[in-house]
Amino acid sequence: MKKIHIIGLGLLGGSFALGAKKKLADLHITGFDIDSQNQKDALTLGIVSEIKEQADVDTDLVILATPADTLGDLLISTLDQIGENTLVFDVGSTKSKLTTLVAGHPKRDQYLAAHPIAGTEYSGPKAALEDLLDRKVMIICELEKTNLHLKEKAYELFEALNLKLRFMDPEEHDRHLAFVSHLSHISSFMLGETVLQKMADEKNIFDMAGSGFASTVRLAKSSPAMWAPILTENKENILNALDGYIANLSSFREKIAQSDLEGLYNEMAEINKIRDILDLEK
Structure with a gap:
């Protein structure tokens, strides 16, 4: 895995980036945040090396880490844009609406519904921690609907971050x-x-x-x-x-x-x- 793109550069998005950089060599991480100050902070803190709104066509993973009410539209638009070898996963705290929304999308198998049980009471890029996800539980929903080859990219990241996987249905x-x-x-x-x-x-x-x-x-x-x-x-x-x-x-x-x-x-x-x-x- 060489490229990760993160949309939402706050606590979770930033922590995924910092943890991945620590554990995976030669990784290029780009990202975007609707808040311009978050963009500046993410660059200054080394969370991302470049700000861009869309992922490159050869990006391995796109991580969606924005507020829950924005994830539906963002997930659909991201799936519409990505190349055939890119996997998208979100880190949202609700899953039922998202999985229902994306059920009929032609690129449904390029999406992994995920939720790390990790966080603090703080927010923004400055709150991100490289070890926030270490030994935390990552809940995966509808794993069987994700492309077998592409899900290995997520597994590589989850293993590097020492996440413990658990499986549930969205409801x-x-x-x-x-x-x-x-x-x-x-x-x-x-x-x-x-x-x-x-x-x-x-x-x-x-x-x-x-x-x-x-x-x-x-x-x-x-x-x-x-x-x-x-x-x-x-x-x-x-x-x-x-x-x-x-x-x-x-x-x-x-x-x-x-x-x-x-x-x-x-x-x-x-x-x-x-x-x-x-x-x-x-």
Whole structure:
């Protein structure tokens, strides 16, 4: 593999570039971002060696790393433009709409639906890290629909970056991500909002914010430009997750209102079992 083109030069796009440059020799990486400052930063930081809107005809991989609501049109236009030996994959957080949209495209077998479970609360090229993807999970959807020869190009990159591959259908992916990722971000944003509203009356509230608050609200620092589209693109699954979450909050609130010490203890002790599950997943 000699050439990679990345559209969207932020945290994920930039991290793919930096990681690939570290692990693969003689690699030429070009890219494009709608934000001119991101373009300048990506060049300065060595994320790409050249800014160009379209990939060269002999490009091996095109990586789409733009907000979720832009990926559909971008994927179609990219497939329309690429040469026959180029593979396109996206890193978007939703998959069902994309795979449905591209199902009838004549170059469907030149697309790989992918989603790395990696990121931080920061955004932009300056947030990119060469080891961000190391030992992270990469979810692949509809692998059987991608050209056997071309998918090897993606595998070469994934292996170099030490990604662990997992396979799901698109609907399962979106349903699960609504609970373990999207709901987490909503919770963090809403906790942040609740405390900010309180701060309007009590200016010193943040003086009492310890590590527990900081870790819980960390995701509220995430980019709205990325997360607002994710929440609308995966709306049905997220609303389902929110319904369950709100019901649990209401039930827990009622136990507090009733001073139900035993009920509170038993519920939290049951939830503590999540430690064992998370430890097994490490």
